[in-house]
Amino acid sequence: MRKIAVFNPNAGKGMNQRQLSEVLPVLKDAGFDIWFTASKHDAENRIREWCRIHPSERVCFIVSGGDGTMHEAINGAADHPHAVFASIPTGSGNDFARYFGGFELDEKLPERLNSSVIKQHDVISYGMPAVRTAVSNMGAGFDAEVAYSANQSKLKKLLNKLSIGKVVYVVFLIRQLMSFKPFKLELTADNKSYSFDRVWFMTISNQPYFGGGMIIAPTADSKDGELDITVVHGLSRLKFLLVFVSVFKGTHTKFKEVSLIRSGAVSCRSDRAVRVHADGEDNGLLKAGHELKAAASTRKIRVASKLALDE
Numbered sequence: 312m313r314k315i316a317v318f319n320p321n322a323g324k325g326m327n328q329r330q331l332s333e334v335l336p337v338l339k340d341a342g343f344d345i346w347f348t349a350s351k352h353d354a355e356n357r358i359r360e361w362c363r364i365h366p367s368e369r370v371c372f373i374v375s376g377g378d379g380t381m382h383e384a385i386n387g388a389a390d391h392p393h394a395v396f397a398s399i400p401t402g403s404g405n406d407f408a409r410y411f412g413g414f415e416l417d418e419k420l421p422e423r424l425n426s427s428v429i430k431q432h433d434v435i436s437y438g439m440p441a442v443r444t445a446v447s448n449m450g451a452g453f454d455a456e457v458a459y460s461a462n463q464s465k466l467k468k469l470l471n472k473l474s475i476g477k478v479v480y481v482v483f484l485i486r487q488l489m490s491f492k493p494f495k496l497e498l499t500a501d502n503k504s505y506s507f508d509r510v511w512f513m514t515i516s517n518q519p520y521f522g523g524g525m526i527i528a529p530t531a532d533s534k535d536g537e538l539d540i541t542v543v544h545g546l547s548r549l550k551f552l553l554v555f556v557s558v559f560k561g562t563h564t565k566f567k568e569v570s571l572i573r574s575g576a577v578s579c580r581s582d583r584a585v586r587v588h589a590d591g592e593d594n595g596l597l598k599a600g601h602e603l604k605a606a607a608s609t610r611k612i613r614v615a616s617k618l619a620l621d622e
C-alpha cells in the first residue's frame with residue numbers, strides 16, 4: 312500500500328523542527344511520500360488530484376494536523392474507494408484522534424502503522440446544497456460563530472505558540488455570549504417535524520466529541536448508521552453558559568432545554584442566516600429559509616489506528 316504523510320505546518324502550535332528532522336528520514340526510508348501543505352485547501356486539492364491520477368491504487372493518507380486537516384483529507388479522497396486514513400494529532404482540538412485513534416510522530420510510526428487495525432466508520436454526508444463529508448460532527452449557530460471568530464483572530468496563533476491555544480475559544484465564547492442572537496429552527500428527522508425557538512446551536516454528530524474534547528453527543532457511535540442531533544434552545548444567556556460548560560462532562564443532556572434526536576438523516580431550516588461548521592471548519596452561512604441536509608452516509612471511511620477507544 313502506498314503511504315503518503317501529509318503535514319499541516321500551521322496546525323496547533325506548529326511543527327517541532329527537531330522532531331521532524333529526526334523522523335522524516337525514517338519515514339522516507341520506509342517508503343513514505345512526504346507532503347507539506349502550503350495553504351488552506353491544499354491538502355484536499357492535492358489528495359483529490361492524486362486520487363484522480365491513481366484511481367485503483369491502495370493508499371494510506373497519514374495526516375499530521377488537527378480536525379480541519381483531516382476534514383480536508385477525507386473530502387479530497389471522497390470518491391476514492393481504496394483510501395485508508397491515519398491521524399497524527401497535532402492540532403489544537405484533535406477530536407478525530409480522540410475517538411478514532413491516532414499515532415505519535417516518532418521512528419516507530421512505520422512499524423506501528425503496519426501492525427495497526429483498520430476499521431470502517433460512518434461519515435456524515437451533508438449539503439447546503441453542495442455535498443461534502445464531515446467525519447466527527449457538523450453544526451450551526453453559536454459554536455460555529457465562536458470557532459469562526461477564533462480562527463480568524465491573530466490571538467489564536469499567539470496563544471498556540473504559548474501552548475494555550477484553547478484559551479482563544481474562551482475569549483471568543485464570552486464575546487459571542489454577549490452578542491449572539493438565538494434563532495428559530497425547523498427540523499425534520501425520521502419523518503417527524505420539530506420546531507425549536509431561541510436556538511443557540513444545533514450539532515449533528517457521528518462521534519461523541521467536539522470542540523477539543525467536549526462530550527456533545529455522549530451516545531454517538533460511528534458504526535450505528537445513525538446521527539446524534541443535539542439542539543440547545545430556549546435558554547437565557549446565563550443558563551446557556553451553565554449548559555455550555557456542562558458539555559465538557561457530557562452532563563448537558565439532563566437539561567430540558569437540550570433536545571436529543573437520533574436519526575439516519577436530518578434536514579433543517581433557520582429563520583435567519585446562521586454560521587455552519589463541519590469538523591470545526593467554517594462552511595459559511597446557511598441563509599434564512601434555505602435547507603441544510605445531513606445523512607449518515609452508506610459510503611464508509613477506513614481508519615487505521617492503534618486500539619480504538621472502544622477496545
Ligand SMILES: Nc1ncnc2c1ncn2[C@@H]1O[C@H](COP(=O)(O)OP(=O)(O)OP(=O)(O)O)[C@@H](O)[C@H]1O
Binds near residue numbers: 322351
Ligand atoms: N500551510 C498552511 N498555511 C495556513 N493554513 C493552513 C496550511 N495548511 C493547512 N492550513 C489550514 O489550517 C487550518 C487549521 O488546521 P487544523 O484544523 O488541522 O488545525 P487546528 O485548528 O490547530 O486543530 P483542530 O481543528 O483540531 O482544533 C485548516 O483550516 C487548514 O486548511
